[in-house]
Each structure stands twice: as C-alpha cells, then as structure tokens.
Amino acid sequence: MTTVESRGTLRIDVERCKGCELCIPACPPSVLRMSAERNTKGAAYPLLAPGCTGCGACLLVCPDFCFEVYQYRDPVLHEVSP
Amino acid sequence: MSQDSLFVLNTDGPPGEAANQVGALEPALLLDGEHDLCPGCGEPVAIRLLLEVIEELACAQRSIGVVGIGCYTAFTGLIDVDLIQALHGRAPSVATGAKRMRPDSLLFTLQGDGDMVSEGLQEVIHTAARGESVTCVLLNNGVFGETGGHMTATTALGQRTKNSLEGRDAAYHGHPIPIAELLVPLGGAAYVARGSVADARGVVRTKNLLRRAFEVQLAGQGFSFVEILTMCPTGWFVPTAEGPGYLDEVLGAGQRLGELKGAADPAV
Amino acid sequence: MTRALMEGSEAIAAAAIAAGCRFFAGYPMTPFTELLENFASKLPDVGGVCINAESELEAIGMAWGALATGARAATGSTGQGIALMQESLSEITRAELPLVLFHMARGQGDYLQATRGGGHGDYRQIVYAPIDVSEAVGLTQLAFDRADHWRNPVQIYGDYLLAHTSEAVDVAPPNLDSTAASKPWAVDGSLGGSGRSRNLNPLGMEKGSKGIDPESFWKRLQRKHEEIERCEARLESESTDDAELLIVAFGSLARFARYVVRELRSEGARVGYARPITLWPFPKRELAEAAGNVRRIAVLEQNAGQMIDDVQLSVMGRVPVVGIGEISSDPAGFGMGPLLDPSAVRERVESALREQEVAR
Numbered sequence: 001m002t003t004v005e006s007r008g009t010l011r012i013d014v015e016r017c018k019g020c021e022l023c024i025p026a027c028p029p030s031v032l033r034m035s036a037e038r039n040t041k042g043a044a045y046p047l048l049a050p051g052c053t054g055c056g057a058c059l060l061v062c063p064d065f066c067f068e069v070y071q072y073r074d075p076v077l078h079e080v081s082p
Numbered sequence: 083m084s085q086d087s088l089f090v091l092n093t094d095g096p097p098g099e100a101a102n103q104v105g106a107l108e109p110a111l112l113l114d115g116e117h118d119l120c121p122g123c124g125e126p127v128a129i130r131l132l133l134e135v136i137e138e139l140a141c142a143q144r145s146i147g148v149v150g151i152g153c154y155t156a157f158t159g160l161i162d163v164d165l166i167q168a169l170h171g172r173a174p175s176v177a178t179g180a181k182r183m184r185p186d187s188l189l190f191t192l193q194g195d196g197d198m199v200s201e202g203l204q205e206v207i208h209t210a211a212r213g214e215s216v217t218c219v220l221l222n223n224g225v226f227g228e229t230g231g232h233m234t235a236t237t238a239l240g241q242r243t244k245n246s247l248e249g250r251d252a253a254y255h256g257h258p259i260p261i262a263e264l265l266v267p268l269g270g271a272a273y274v275a276r277g278s279v280a281d282a283r284g285v286v287r288t289k290n291l292l293r294r295a296f297e298v299q300l301a302g303q304g305f306s307f308v309e310i311l312t313m314c315p316t317g318w319f320v321p322t323a324e325g326p327g328y329l330d331e332v333l334g335a336g337q338r339l340g341e342l343k344g345a346a347d348p349a350v
Numbered sequence: 351m352t353r354a355l356m357e358g359s360e361a362i363a364a365a366a367i368a369a370g371c372r373f374f375a376g377y378p379m380t381p382f383t384e385l386l387e388n389f390a391s392k393l394p395d396v397g398g399v400c401i402n403a404e405s406e407l408e409a410i411g412m413a414w415g416a417l418a419t420g421a422r423a424a425t426g427s428t429g430q431g432i433a434l435m436q437e438s439l440s441e442i443t444r445a446e447l448p449l450v451l452f453h454m455a456r457g458q459g460d461y462l463q464a465t466r467g468g469g470h471g472d473y474r475q476i477v478y479a480p481i482d483v484s485e486a487v488g489l490t491q492l493a494f495d496r497a498d499h500w501r502n503p504v505q506i507y508g509d510y511l512l513a514h515t516s517e518a519v520d521v522a523p524p525n526l527d528s529t530a531a532s533k534p535w536a537v538d539g540s541l542g543g544s545g546r547s548r549n550l551n552p553l554g555m556e557k558g559s560k561g562i563d564p565e566s567f568w569k570r571l572q573r574k575h576e577e578i579e580r581c582e583a584r585l586e587s588e589s590t591d592d593a594e595l596l597i598v599a600f601g602s603l604a605r606f607a608r609y610v611v612r613e614l615r616s617e618g619a620r621v622g623y624a625r626p627i628t629l630w631p632f633p634k635r636e637l638a639e640a641a642g643n644v645r646r647i648a649v650l651e652q653n654a655g656q657m658i659d660d661v662q663l664s665v666m667g668r669v670p671v672v673g674i675g676e677i678s679s680d681p682a683g684f685g686m687g688p689l690l691d692p693s694a695v696r697e698r699v700e701s702a703l704r705e706q707e708v709a710r
Contacts, residue, residue: 008104009097009101010093011096011097012093016116018121018122020325021322022325025323025326026281047091056104056105057282059105060127060286061127061279061285062127063121063123063125063126064117064121064126065107065112065126067105068096068106068107069104069105070102071101071102072100073101111542111543113545113558114558115558137543141542142542142543143542144539144542146419146537146539156560159555159558160557160558161547162557163539163543164538164539165547165549165550166415166550166551167549167551167552168414172407172438175412175415176414176415177415178401179373179401179411179415179416179418179423180415180537181415182401182412182415183372183399183420183421184538184539187539188539204408205408205411
C-alpha cells in the first residue's frame with residue numbers, strides 16, 4: 001500500500017458538467033480523471049483521486065462552475081493500492 | 083496497479099474533515115441557474131473574473147454593465163449587476179452617455195470581437211480617444227459565435243472559421259485588426275491590457291488586469307480596456323480539450339499578453 | 351424668463367433645457383447644426399452634458415445611455431442622419447426609453463421617414479410638426495412630457511426655416527405633470543447583488559429568463575401604441591364649417607397656407623384650413639370632421655406627395671383629395687424653396703379653388 005497525502009479536496013457539482021475536460025490537464029498534481037458514467041446531460045464528469053493540493057486550478061478553468069475547493073487544516077492521508 | 087481503485091474520493095459534498103473553503107462554486111454576483119454556452123467556452127471563465135472583481139472592489143451597487151450582442155448576451159440573464167443591453171457594436175456610445183449622467187458608477191462594456199471590432203470599431207476607438215471614464219471589456223475568440231462561427235475583424239491568420247475553412251488567408255481575407263494595439267497611442271486611453279483564459283495562470287493574470295482596469299476608472303484616470311482571449315472550440319472545429327492549445331497556437335499567436343499601457347509597475 | 355427675440359434653434363434648445371433636458375449629443379448637419387451649438391453652449395450652465403458625437407449612430411447611442419440612467423436626453427439630425435439612426439430608433443422605442451428626437455429636415459420630404467420610420471419591426475413615435483418658433487417652444491416641452499408619460503420616443507419635425515426664423519418667445523419651465531416623476535426602471539447600479547438587478551433591453555428580457563416572451567412583450571408594446579394613437583392626435587383648423595375647399599398643410603409651409611387662406615377668406619372665398627400638429631398619430635378623425643362639408647381637399651406639402659396618403663385615409667374616399675404641392679428646394683438642397691412664399695402658395699390655392707390643374 002502507498003500513502004498519498006491530500007492537502008485539499010473538492011465538491012464537484014457533476015450535474016452541471018458538460019464534459020469539456022478542461023480541468024483534466026489544468027490540474028497540476030493530475031488527480032482528476034473523467035468518469036466512465038454519464039450525468040443527466042449525457043456528459044462524463046471529473047472524478048477526484050488522492051493527492052489534491054487545493055490549488056483551485058480546476059475551478060479557475062471550469063466554464064460551468066462545477067468546483068468548490070477546500071484546503072484541509074491537516075493533510076489527509078489516503079492508503080491506495082500500489 | 084488498479085486505476086479504478088485510485089479514484090475513490092467522495093466529492094458529493096463538503097469534506098467531513100476540518101477544512102477551509104478556498105474557492106466558491108459560483109461568484110456571488112451570479113444568479114441561480116445554468117448557462118447554455120458551449121462546453122469548453124472561454125466566455126464564462128472570463129465573465130466569472132469580472133463578477134469576482136466587482137464584488138471584491140465592493141462595487142456591486144454602483145456598477146452598470148452595457149452589453150453587446152453575441153453568445154455572452156444570453157449569459158446576462160445570470161449576471162446580478164444592473165445592465166443595459168445595447169445594439170451590436172454600440173455599447174461604447176451607450177456607456178458614454180450613461181457614465182456622463184452617472185459619473186460615480188463603475189461603468190463597463192462587455193462585448194465580443196465581432197461586436198466591438200467588426201461592427202463597432204469606430205465606437206470603441208472614439209470612446210478611448212475621448213478618454214471616457216469607462217472600461218471596455220473584449221471577449222475575443224476570433225469568431226462570430228452566436229451566428230454560427232464566422233470570421234471577424236480579429237480572426238487570426240490561419241484561424242479556421244466557417245468562412246475561412248482553410249484558415250484565414252491574408253491575400254484573400256485580409257489581415258486582422260489588433261484592437262488593443264490600436265488603442266495604445268490614443269491620448270485618452272489610460273490602460274490597455276490583454277489576457278487569456280486558456281490556462282489557470284492566464285486566468286489569474288487576467289483577473290488582475292480586470293482589477294487594475296477598474297481601479298484606473300475609479301481613480302478617474304481615463305479610459306481602460308481589457309481584451310480577453312477566450313476559447314471557442316465550436317467555432318474553431320476542435321474538440322473542447324484542444325481549445326486552449328488552439329488559442330495559444332493560433333488565435334493568440336504573436337499576441338502580447340499583459341499590460342500594454344498604463345502598468346502601475348512597468349515590470350509587471 | 352422674459353420675452354426675448356430668439357432664433358428657432360436657440361429657442362428650442364432653451365425650451366428643452368427649461369423642461370429638464372440635461373443631455374444632448376449630435377453630429378453637425380444643416381439645418382440641425384445650430385441646435386447642437388445651442389445645446390453645447392447652454393447645457394454646461396445647468397450642469398448638463400452635450401457631446402459632439404463622431405457619428406449620428408454614436409449620438410443616438412449616447413442619448414440611449416443617458417436615457418437609460420433616467421435622465422431627460424435628446425438627440426437629432428436632418429433626414430440623412432436620421433436615416434443612419436433607424437435601428438437605434440426602433441430599438442429605443444422597444445426599450446421604452448423617452449427619447450426626444452429633433453428631426454430638423456431639409457423641407458418636408460422626410461414626412462414618411464418621420465411617421466413610418468425606416469427602422470425594423472412594429473414601432474411608433476409621436477411626431478410634432480410646429481408651425482412656428484412659438485409653437486416649437488411649447489411642443490418641445492410637451493415632447494419631453496409625453497415621452498416620459500408614455501415611455502416612448504417623441505419627435506419634433508422642424509426644418510431650415512424654423513431653425514433660422516427669429517421670433518419673440520417666452521421660454522419658461524413647463525407646468526406639466528411628468529417633469530419630476532420618478533423612474534424606478536432607470537439603471538443606476540443600485541440593484542446590483544440584490545437578486546433583482548435590472549436588464550434594460552429592447553426585448554423585454556428579464557434576468558433569469560432564457561429569451562424574449564413575444565406574447566407578452568411585443569403585444570404589450572402594440573397595445574401601448576394603439577392607446578397613444580387614440581389619445582395624442584392634434585389638429586388645428588380654421589373656417590371649415592362652410593368651406594367648399596379645404597387646404598391641408600403641416601409645419602412651416604402651413605404658416606403660408608394659413609396666411610393665404612385667411613386672406614382669401616377675407617375676400618369671400620369659401621376656403622378652409624386644417625393643419626395636423628401631430629404627424630403621428632395623424633388626426634384622422636379630427637380631419638374627417640373638419641372636412642365634413644367640403645367638396646374638395648387640396649394637400650399642400652413641400653414634397654412629391656407624402657402626407658396626402660394619410661389625408662386620403664382620413665376621408666376614406668368620401669371627398670376627392672388632390673395634391674397641390676411639390677418638391678421645392680434651393681440650390682444647396684436645404685428645403686428653402688420657392689414654394690415657401692405667400693404668392694406662390696396663393697397661386698396654387700386659387701387654382702384649386704377654380705378646380706383647375708395646378709400650374710407647376
């Protein structure tokens with residue numbers, strides 16, 4: 001098991017997402033990936049992996065206002081399978 | 083390593099652990115509701131910055147926006163600022179009359195490139211030359227988005243639009259007009275800047291340009307102007323994820339970003 | 351204010367300012383230019399703003415912005431410049447803004463432009479055509495009042511002769527209701543962030559809506575214009591009861607027509623006179639009444655025949671209508687033609703009395 005530290009996290013309003021995918025390359029630690037599932041618009045939406053820094057880049061580039069960004073008071077550790 | 087097992091974080095609501103919210107879902111000056119602009123459109127990204135700056139300057143109750151006609155016009159239904167709708171290209175003259183009668187207001191125009199630089203070229207130039215105390219904001223994606231993606235006066239050489247499918251060709255279509263550079267020599271233009279929303283860094287810098295432009299107006303220093311390069315993957319015939327790259331490489335090729343005139347600190 | 355000798359343009363500007371006009375924008379063009387000059391010199395004295403716009407399109411745009419903030423504002427031009435303003439005139443009517451437009455024409459050839467408009471879609475504007483400088487003062491002040499009352503543009507149709515004739519006039523603030531009325535619809539920024547912020551637009555769009563609502567907006571505008579049409583028509587008439595021939599004229603030329611009709615009347619001719627003061631709404635009912643007993647109507651206008659259609663519509667074929675005017679201008683094209691002369695007018699009226707073909 002590997003430990004990944006998240007210094008931040010997100011609330012994602014997936015129903016607003018139109019699947020433009022601009023957030024994916026915008027994320028510096030690359031912890032966003034588009035889902036396989038679709039929302040009610042028929043669009044894929046971003047999923048969050050451990051490692052978020054709470055930088056807010058996703059929020060800055062999102063045209064549909066899908067992201068709420070948080071920074072943890074104390075970093076949260078996630079155990080992930082290697 | 084299983085890819086799926088990495089992506090297990092719950093993002094349905096705020097975190098259970100102690101955390102500070104550092105980014106709100108929407109700007110305070112946005113009304114409830116969703117806009118109908120295309121996936122990957124740069125305009126909402128730019129408009130968000132405008133609304134955040136107005137809020138941060140505590141100017142919501144003295145702001146008047148004069149809106150042109152383009153894709154962004156439909157967005158105005160969600161903007162919680164007093165607005166006046168103008169005709170295509172004609173926001174600067176309306177802004178002039180409004181500001182002269184309400185000199186204490188924070189007066190801005192919101193126009194696309196087809197609106198401001200094709201139809202309304204003389205209006206923005208005269209308004210700048212006269213040094214009217216307004217801020218003109220240009221959303222530049224190099225296309226007439228609302229009517230289907232045709233060439234405008236700012237379409238870049240080589241840029242694909244519905245009537246320049248092989249890319250704009252100087253010999254056949256003529257050259258684009260760099261409106262920001264045209265305004266720089268005018269005595270009444272106190273602040274001229276260009277930003278881009280193609281990436282997070284550009285977004286942050288563009289917000290600073292907008293803030294500075296409004297500060298110039300509030301200080302009574304004259305006309306201020308911010309051009310914002312925005313993505314239009316629909317008009318450019320590219321997948322949404324390629325919009326920023328196309329913006330950097332084609333629309334924005336050779337375009338100087340930053341403060342072209344009126345920088346507080348010339349080193350910026 | 352005391353009675354003073356004033357040139358038409360000067361009197362109109364003074365009248366507008368006395369009525370509370372605090373914004374004017376314009377582009378110089380004969381015979382509108384002196385109006386711009388007068389506003390430019392007088393408005394700063396009352397804390398108002400006059401801008402020399404770089405085009406007629408920008409002039410009306412600036413007036414639009416000033417109106418949107420609740421100010422009393424005006425612009426104007428002559429026919430060619432009014433032509434450039436047509437899109438804005440149509441949309442300003444739709445945005446329900448109280449613009450006063452000074453249409454200083456080069457003669458009477460802009461009647462159709464003023465009354466039908468060259469703008470798109472269904473829209474109507476009140477058009478007042480003053481006969482002289484005194485009436486122009488009163489109608490200018492009435493224009494601001496009616497514009498605010500109806501939230502609709504109002505035009506003053508003047509011409510070179512009106513602009514440059516000097517008369518003794520009394521320009522005082524008008525005693526009309528709407529001068530001090532508040533305008534809650536005016537855009538001043540105050541509702542920003544309230545959730546109820548304004549969107550002053552020509553499509554009746556509300557914040558939060560996804561588009562226009564044609565049924566409620568366009569039709570409401572139509573009903574407003576129908577009501578204006580019922581309420582605002584004005585006609586001046588003289589000696590019509592026993593007239594056999596009715597002379598119909600408007601504006602400056604009507605001054606000569608009225609003079610000639612009075613002269614002929616004093617010589618025993620059974621001729622009457624009617625003058626639409628509002629070109630729109632055209633006083634159809636009033637004119638039909640004035641023409642009640644006449645055998646013939648002769649329309650004297652300084653153009654190829656524009657108002658004559660409205661006269662025909664007023665009497666609906668009951669009385670024969672003939673045109674006794676024509677295009678008449680000077681070598682510079684400003685409308686100061688040979689028809690603006692009592693002898694020339696008398697000759698035409700006499701021919702009409704004799705039911706002869708008008709000698710042209």
